[in-house]
Amino acid sequence: MRLLLAEDEIELSNALVAILKHNNYSVDAVYNGQDALDYLEAENYDGVILDIMMPKVDGLTVLKQLRTQGNNIPVLMLTAKSEIDDRVLGLDSGADDYLTKPFAMKELLARIRAMTRRQGDVSDMIINFENITLNRLTFELSSPKGSFRLANKEFQILEMLMINPNHLISTDRFLEKIWGYDSDAEISVVWVYISYLRKKLTALDAKVQIKASRNIGYSLEAVL
Missing domain, CATH: 3.40.50.2300 (Response regulator)
Incomplete structure (x- = not known):
């Protein structure tokens, strides 16, 4: 947020x-x-x-x-x-x-x-996609296997992905939304946090994956 x-x-x-x-x-x-x-x-x-x-x-x-x-x-x-x-x-x-x-x-x-x-329904505080759940109040990512409390940037990246499943989000959009348009952060920092999230999703046996589109961005998709 x-x-x-x-x-x-x-x-x-x-x-x-x-x-x-x-x-x-x-x-x-x-x-x-x-x-x-x-x-x-x-x-x-x-x-x-x-x-x-x-x-x-x-x-x-x-x-x-x-x-x-x-x-x-x-x-x-x-x-x-x-x-x-x-x-x-x-x-x-x-x-x-x-x-x-x-x-x-x-x-x-x-x-x-x-x-x-108050801007939205209380149910919006919980985001579900496939077998994972993201709690926007506690910043907890969970699945039937367990849970992790996400760090700041991890949470915000995954929140954007889960709100827009199966939609490509550009790396520039992540930088603009999370780091701010006047930030001097490099594009590679997004990849670092995506890597952290992928490890957590794997540990949770998540039925989703963060798919990369080379030089464009990322999307959250169900594992077929």
Whole structure:
């Protein structure tokens, strides 16, 4: 799952990015509202964390522009203000939830899970294909033989493959979606994580395989 974090406090932003990545989220960080709008226009995200007080364009203005454009992406507002009027204004402007600083990281993670889950059916938290199951809450890959808790990039790659079974996903798409379009990661890093996943699928006696199309990308297909 890919998130955009718009927070102008650099130290807090760095801490949040580290924690979110540790919990298997892919995160792009920006430090003002205008960059948030630019990133949201150029990229696809599953959710946004917006600080209210930001330079150039404040978080509420970003939110209002998104909703005016018909963009219903889940939005969690962060604010140092505790007055109820600020909370009401954020919710009335289209925010899905809010969190007042300072906050516990466990609560932030719970709020993110809740707001993104509301976007789809709860059953979407479990993805099945052939004899394997991927739990999007626990990041666990399982089969009748056993289970593995996947690491960050492993989980995100397999999630993309299982959402789109039998469809070719280009290596560039993996890099863009998981590492971010401004990342300096090499194409070969995708192959490394595909290799990790193949070993786990083999260990689980999975009835699926990650098929490579040379110089193009990968697809998840049933083993005939």
